[in-house]
Every structure is written in C-alpha cells, then in structure tokens.
Amino acid sequence: xxxxxxxxxxxxxxxxxxxxxxxxxxxxxxxxxxxxxxxxxxxxxxxxxxxxxxxxxxxxxxxxxxxxxxxxxxxxxxxxxxxxxxxxxxxxxxxxxxxxxxxxxxxxxxxxxxxxxxxx
Amino acid sequence: xxxxxxxxxxxxxxxxxxxxxxxxxxxxxxxxxxxxxxxxxxxxxxxxxxxxxxxxxxxxxxxxxxxxxxxxxxxxxxxxxxxxxxxxxxxxxxxxxxxxxxxxxxxxxxxxxxxx
Numbered sequence: 001x002x003x004x005x006x007x008x009x010x011x012x013x014x015x016x017x018x019x020x021x022x023x024x025x026x027x028x029x030x031x032x033x034x035x036x037x038x039x040x041x042x043x044x045x046x047x048x049x050x051x052x053x054x055x056x057x058x059x060x061x062x063x064x065x066x067x068x069x070x071x072x073x074x075x076x077x078x079x080x081x082x083x084x085x086x087x088x089x090x091x092x093x094x095x096x097x098x099x100x101x102x103x104x105x106x107x108x109x110x111x112x113x114x115x116x117x118x119x120x
Numbered sequence: 121x122x123x124x125x126x127x128x129x130x131x132x133x134x135x136x137x138x139x140x141x142x143x144x145x146x147x148x149x150x151x152x153x154x155x156x157x158x159x160x161x162x163x164x165x166x167x168x169x170x171x172x173x174x175x176x177x178x179x180x181x182x183x184x185x186x187x188x189x190x191x192x193x194x195x196x197x198x199x200x201x202x203x204x205x206x207x208x209x210x211x212x213x214x215x216x217x218x219x220x221x222x223x224x225x226x227x228x229x230x231x232x233x234x235x236x
Contacts (some may be wrong), residue, residue: 042229042231043208043229043230043232045227090166091163106168107155107178108165109165110162110163113162113163
C-alpha cells in the first residue's frame with residue numbers, strides 16, 4: 001500500500017521569504033502522480049501544484065515549485081516570496097496512475113499535513 | 121468555487137442517530153469520491169463511485185454507506201453515529217479520464233458533522 005509522510009507538523013516563515021515543506025512517500029509503482037493541496041481556514045481544499053512521476057522536470061506554478069526526487073521518493077514544496085495569504089495547512093498527496101488503476105481515476109492518499117504560518 | 125456542492129454545510133446530531141450527506145458533482149463529472157477529515161485520522165478516502173457504480177472502497181466503516189444516483193449526485197449515509205464520527209466530510213468529483221490522462225479532482229466545501 002502507498003503511504004505519504006509529512007514530517008513537519010508546523011512551519012513558520014517571514015513574509016517575502018522562502019520556505020520549503022517536506023514530503024516523502026512509499027510506493028512500488030513507477031507511474032503515479034503527486035500533489036500539494038492547500039487548506040486555508042475556510043477548509044476548502046485547493047490544488048496548488050501537481051507532478052507526474054514520468055516527467056523529470058520539476059513542476060512550477062508562479063511562486064510555488066517542487067523538488068521531485070523519484071529515487072529518494074521525495075516531493076518537497078517550495079514557496080517563494082511568501083505572502084500572508086499562504087498561511088494554511090498544506091497536504092501532500094499521492095494518486096495511482098490510471099494505468100495501475102484499471103484505466104480509471106483513483107483516489108488521493110494524503111499525508112498528515114503541515115501547518116504553515118506566515119509572519120508579517 | 122469548484123463547482124462541487126455539498127449539503128448541509130453543518131450538521132449537529134446525537135450519538136446513535138443516522139444522517140445523510142449529499143454531494144452534487146461538477147457538470148459532466150462521472151466520478152465521485154468521499155473523504156473524511158478528522159483530527160486523529162487526518163484526511164482519509166472512504167469510497168468512490170463511477171457512473172452509479174461503486175468503484176473503490178477505502179477506510180469506510182460498515183455503519184457507513186453511499187450511493188450515486190442516475191443524475192450523478194451522491195449521498196453518504198452514516199448510521200449508529202459515535203462521537204468519533206465527528207469530522208469534516210468532503211466530496212470530490214472528476215471526469216472519467218478513461219484515456220489514462222490525469223484529471224484533477226475538484227473538492228466541495230465539505231460538511232461539518234458534530235456528534236454530541
């Protein structure tokens with residue numbers, strides 16, 4: 001079974017600075033997808049960024065980027081130029097490839113989350 | 121707004137009772153997923169439906185059941201409620217994606233269940 005581990009329950013960053021959130025996962029599959037979700041106090045789950053395991057290039061979305069190390073099974077999220085609105089819970093998630101899921105779209109497997117605080 | 125709606129937003133009930141949570145997926149989405157978010161268990165997958173049929177089960181208790189109707193909305197039924205069932209219940213939906221291409225799951229706002 002696949003598992004996702006986020007070893008940092010809480011992190012703090014100064015506004016405008018850079019912070020990196022860690023995530024490791026365990027799987028025996030070679031094709032899969034990884035995600036970072038943001039959950040602000042409103043509790044809405046918001047997709048931040050995603051990475052397809054077969055792609056070597058790290059995904060980037062504006063101020064958010066990932067460092068995907070497939071051999072190490074590591075998937076960290078870097079937030080640059082942190083803003084007050086970035087304060088939230090961040091969840092790392094794994095999803096099996098449809099090729100390993102009977103051609104269908106599978107469920108997400110989440111880590112426990114990292115609570116990010118942004119100091120003004 | 122993700123396009124996924126969930127009702128009710130909040131639900132307060134007593135132990136031993138039964139409740140029904142409702143989810144309407146985005147227009148055209150055939151897959152519906154239910155997740156439970158609690159303080160001790162984190163975010164857990166409960167069950168998935170695809171075009172009216174059960175597709176996958178996760179850590180769903182036998183006291184819980186779900187179904188997806190012909191109009192594709194889904195209901196999660198929780199019975200014999202216990203204090204530990206207090207949680208935020210999310211519904212998410214996605215298109216079929218049968219080509220094998222990854223498609224995104226869109227989450228609803230959740231239903232906050234409090235069992236007293």
